[in-house]
Amino acid sequence: MLDAVLPQSVSPVFVGRGTELTALTDALARAERDGEPQPVVIGGEAGLGKSRLLEEFAVRATAAGATVAVGGCVELGSDGLPFAPFAAILRSLHRRFPDALTAAAAGRETELARLLPGLGESLPQPAREAAGDRARLFEFTARLLERLAADRTLLIAVEDLHWADRSTRELLGYLFRAVQDARLVLVATYRTDDIHRRHPLRPFLAELDRLRSVRRIELRRFTQAEVTAQMTGITGTEPGTDLARTVFTRSEGNPFFVEELTAHCGGGLRGMSESLRDLLLVRVEALPEETQEVLRIVAEGGSTLEHGLLAAVARRPEPELLAALRDAVGAQVLVPTEDGDGYRFRHALMREAVTDDLLPGERARLNRRYAEALEAAPQLVRADQRAARLAGYWYYAGEPAKALPAVLDAAVQARRRYAFAEQLHLLQRALELWDAAPPGTLAALRPVDVLWAYPESGPPRPADQVDILAEATLAGVLADQSDRAQLMVRQALKLLDERADPLRAAWFWMQRSRLKVDGVSRRDGLAELGRAKELLRGLPPTTVHAQVFALAAAQMQEESRGPETFEAARRAVDLARAVGTESTELYARLTLAALRADSGRVEEGTAEMRAVLDRVLERGYVSLLGRSMVNLTATLGGVGRLAEAERTARQSEELAGRHGLDEALPWLATNRAWILFMLGRWQEAEAALEAVVHGHPVLRLRSSGLLLAGIQATLRGDAARGTELLADAVAPLPGRDLLPDFALIHTRLRIELALADGDIGRVREAFLEALPLPAVPFTTTLFWELLTAVAGAEAELRGLPAAADGRAEALAGIRDVVNGVSAAQPLWAAFGRLVDAALRTAEGRGRPADWAAAADALEPLSVPYYLALARTGLAESLLAAGDRAAAAGPLRLSREAAGELGAGPLLDRSRRLAARGGLLPEREPAPRAAADGPGAPAAARDAAPAPFRLTPRERDVLALVAAGRSNRQIAEELFISPKTASVHVSNIMAKLEVSSRGEAAAVAHRLRLTGTP
Structure with missing residues (x-):
């Protein structure tokens, strides 16, 4: 045209x-x-x-x-x-x-x-x-x-x-x-x-x-030289220096403002308003009034506007309309759209200025005209835009009776296009309009208008606010806006009469449980599911029944592996089959399979989990895919099939990425990080945790990642970092009754930090505060890791004077817990041997055979850190028995493993043990961890000049003095005579220029002379 x-x-x-x-x-x-x-x-x-x-x-x-x-x-x-x-x-x-x-x-x-x-x-x-x-x-x-x-x-x-x-x-x-x-x-x-x-x-x-x-x-703003070049391009001649400087100052280097100022600088900018809005309207106000009126109509129609719709709203003869449009296009205010069927403002700022210049009543009148024109001729806009634009026009026209059904129709269309955030926005607008709409409008609405969320809706009836809230709840869940979904649920439960409408009330109680997404506290959501079950009692089976029982079984499995959990999962499967909801059946089957695997029926359980995963992929139930992959990976790792678990985790991350399951990727990464840690691939584990620990919105995931990262940092020798990560992890959890898996890694980190400080009192305090720790599904390996840490701390710190007080009670308490933990899998049985050897050593009756049995059991299981712990214990036990030759082999292997892992404290410990037994190698193994700062491994620090000219043996003696050992205890630890120990202590005090053992210990701690904080 x-x-x-x-x-x-x-x-x-x-x-x-x-x-x-x-x-x-x-x-x-x-x-x-x-x-x-x-x-x-x-x-x-x-x-x-x-x-x-x-x-x-x-x-x-x-x-x-x-x-x-x-x-x-x-x-x-x-x-x-x-x-x-x-x-x-x-x-x-x-x-x-x-x-x-x-x-x-x-x-x-x-x-x-x-x-x-x-x-x-x-x-x-x-x-x-x-x-x-x-x-x-x-x-x-x-x-x-x-x-x-x-x-x-x-x-x-x-x-x-x-x-x-x-x-x-x-x-x-x-x-x-x-x-x-x-x-x-x-x-x-x-x-x-x-x-x-x-x-x-x-x-x-x-x-x-x-x-x-x-x-x-x-993009940056233009320099003055660039503004001058732009003005030259626009006018064809180079502007004067004063004019160019003025335009640059007024425009502040913004190219669009340079264009507008240059186009109106014939009078040297004199008399032009400083207002940006006025500047943008100068070009518009220079046009005839008829053209300005058309521009106001176009501005309110949207970012782009079809010619046919504009003609219907403008209500002008075609020649007159075209003349106005020619003026607007010629003045560079409007430009035709790419398809040649409509118009848009050349710059959005100009459209905003025109729109802002409209009076409120004028805007409402124009929107009403747009809505009426679109209702009369729907073909004027593309079908995929029609509902949304009609809803917007009626809403801004201030017509609730027309706007409410239009908004609901637009919500339906948004949902059909999987635009859940936009659907939620529209449904919230519908709730806003509800009270203002006349009764006749509400009576004409049917549940189908809002795609009723659950099939048992009964005979046709007018829709009510609860229907809208149900759809809005689902939209909030699917749009990952749980805070808004929770608000919808609260509003619905206030409106509902639970006795008159128990099915819908139960559905909302189930959603309330599901939306407790932090997942770190025991019994999260179970009370809400209990209420839903009460409301469903006596009603014929429905999809809601199956969903409630399936969700209850999934939450119960985090608390107990008892018969009631199995029964809840079986009942959910049966209900889902009875009402024909396959996705809920698969969800419940996954829970039941995981319970079977953890209870010892590993092959049966994992085979069923893979069958569910295959069916999920076959049927396209992508909403179940994330849980299927996460649970399978966690189960394989939890029963000790680490290589298979790591391979499955990598495949699952690839599959999740292919299907756009961004929410599943951090869970899979956290599982894989723990598996990589167990496999001794610590650097890869740290990389996998990187995205999780930096502000992930899900509390359970973020805090779990922080605790795992804290454990690894502490085992690397960076106790300060471990302490920082512990504080970050628990800060949002004051007073929480934590889930067992969460409590286990939390307690494990506290114990590792206490061990790094040589504080046996804090070790015991952390363990006692965590009791009782029930053995529940998917936590058995975590249990054994914790028990290894606390028993190992008792064995390693047994020589401290403070360790003697309460030792018998502490060790008895550990054994009581050990007796309640399953050893049915090879990995668990191997951990059991390691814990037993450590406890025997702490009791003063350790034998090389105990440590050898633990090392033999761990060797084929690909857990290098724990194998290195067992070999270190074996070497120490052999040296105590006087068999230096036999100790050399396991000690060498332990030192090499610690160096490969970057496990600074373990490398320190094995080095000191080698020094005591006279088994120092010609060359220290190089740890992977960075060799600077107080957390760096001793082997790396030893490359630096020795402070105070202390010899390596004197530093070993000083470490024991700082730990409160007597000369006789030092002699026993280092396999030397008490007299030699006394000579070393005297030399150390002379080099440090102190007069007492206490001062020597204080200097050692303050200056970190012994490799420990």
Whole structure:
């Protein structure tokens, strides 16, 4: 319609972005040459030229033979217009390559039709499977782009990410991570000045920063020289120095403001208002009043507006409307859209200024006209946008009777496109409108309008607020907004009469239990499930029954492996089968299988878990995939099948990434970190924990990761770091009755820290405070690790004067706990031998045969740290028996293992033991840990000059003096005579220039002369 008007950029000369354009063209070249996707994010203030940079890049990419498709986010996205830029991108690609895109989408048409209507019919899915279907949509989109980019280079751009709906952000993030082996450049732009502290884009950008593949480009403001060059390009002549300086000062180097000021600087800027809004409106106010009125209509219609809808709302003769549009396009206020069917403001800031200039009544009137026009002629906008835009127009028109059904319809459409965050936003808006809507409107609503969340809804009846709250709860869960979902549940339970409507009440009590997501306290959510069971008692079996019992069994397994837990899991399986809900059946079968494996039926249980996993993959129940993989990995590790567990964890992480299960990846990484620690691959374990310990939102996961990292840091010799991580882990947990697995690693870290300080009192205190520790599923190996730590501490610190008091009671308490822990698996039995040898040594009746039996049992199990502990104990026992020759072999192996692991304290201990027995090697093993700071291993510190000229033997003696040993005890420890020990003590006191043993101990502790804090 506007062929005679050829819009030109106000500034035909491209200025000041050479470095950024080079970076983009380099990315395009790499994608073309190497076939690797190149993700780029461009940020900058409004008006800095992000779109202009993208336009220049697109021109060069097209000239180089690449295909360019651009989609822009629109402000309407917050009102439920999800995936808008991707829908535009796929439409553009479909127009250019209809056959290629159809072939690339083959077999996936039903899902991809949610982004590109016309590929197939998108069918609604049950709410419980929606999360999995959404993950599949993301995966199919990634594969579609890979297939299209196999035969051509693609430049895909998403503009104005600051306006993106959450679903768009999540799909974009998935594509950044998941697209592989494709000649694809994926660019996104956003306005930095719009990203306030709580803006949802901020955490998204932080996640992108962790991806090494994503390149960030931040646009800067122009220098004065660049402003002068831009003005020269606009006017064709170089401006005077004073004028250029004035424009630079007024614009502050913002290219868009430079354009606007230059366009109106004929009078030297005299008389122009300082207001930014007035500056932006100067170009508009120079147009005829009829054109200004059309611009006000366009501004309120949305970021882009179809010509047909504009014509229906403007209500003007076509020639008059076209004349106004020609004026607006010619003045560079409006530009035609890419498809030639509509218009948009040349710059969003100008549209914002026009919109802000509208009166409140004027805005409501325009929105009403838009809504009426769209209702009268729905074909004026694309089908995938119709519901959301109609809902927005009626809402801003202030018409609750019209807005409520429109908003609910838009919520349905958002859910069908798996845009759960946008669905939740719309449902909250519906609740806001509820009280203002007239009774007749409410009576016309049916449960189908809100996709009733559970099938037993009875005969048709008008929808009520509880229906809306049920849908909003599910949307909150699926959108990972548990705080809002919890609010919906609380509101619903206040509205419900539990006696009159027990089924719906039970459903909400179940959701309340499920939303207790921290998962660190005993009995989390069980009280709520108990209430749900009471409400269901006596009712015919339903899906809600099966779901409640399945969730109860899953939570009970963290408390007990008793008959009642098995019975709850079996009943959940039976109920799910009876009512025909396979996903709930698989959930319950997984619980039952894990219980069987932990109870000793390992082969049966793990085989069933793999069968469930296979069925989950076959049926596409992606919502169950994460739990299936996490539980299988944890079970294999927990029963000591470490190599298989590590392999399964790696495969599971790959599978989770392929299906977009970002929430499962940290759980799998934490499981794998513990397995890698057990296998002696400590550096890999630390790397696996890295993302978990840095502010992960799930409390249980973050705190577990912190405790595991703290244990490893302490065993490496960095007790200060271990103490810091312990404090970070427990800070959010004051007064919590912790779950057993959590309590075990918490107590283990406390004991390791106390041992590092040589404080036997703190060791015993930590252990006693944790009692009683019930042996529950999936914690047996953790139990044995804890018992190894506390028994080993009693054995290692047995010579301290403080250790004698209460020793018998402490050791008896440890043995009482040992007697209640299963030794049914080879790993557990080997730990049992290690603990027994340590306890016998602490009692003063240790024998080399006890330690040898422990070492023999541990050797084939691939747990090098614990094997090194056993060999160190064996060497010490052999030296005490006078058999130096036999001690040399196990001591050498222990030292080598400690050096490989970077286990500083264990290496220190074995070195001192070798020194006492005269078995020092010619060369110390080099530990992997960094050799600086107080936590560095002694072998690394020994390379430095000895402080105070202390010999290695004198440092050993000083360590024992600092520990409170007498000369006779020192002699026994070092296999020397008491007289020789006395001579060493006298020499040490002379070198330290102190007059007493106490002063010597104080100096040793203060200056860390002995290798211990």
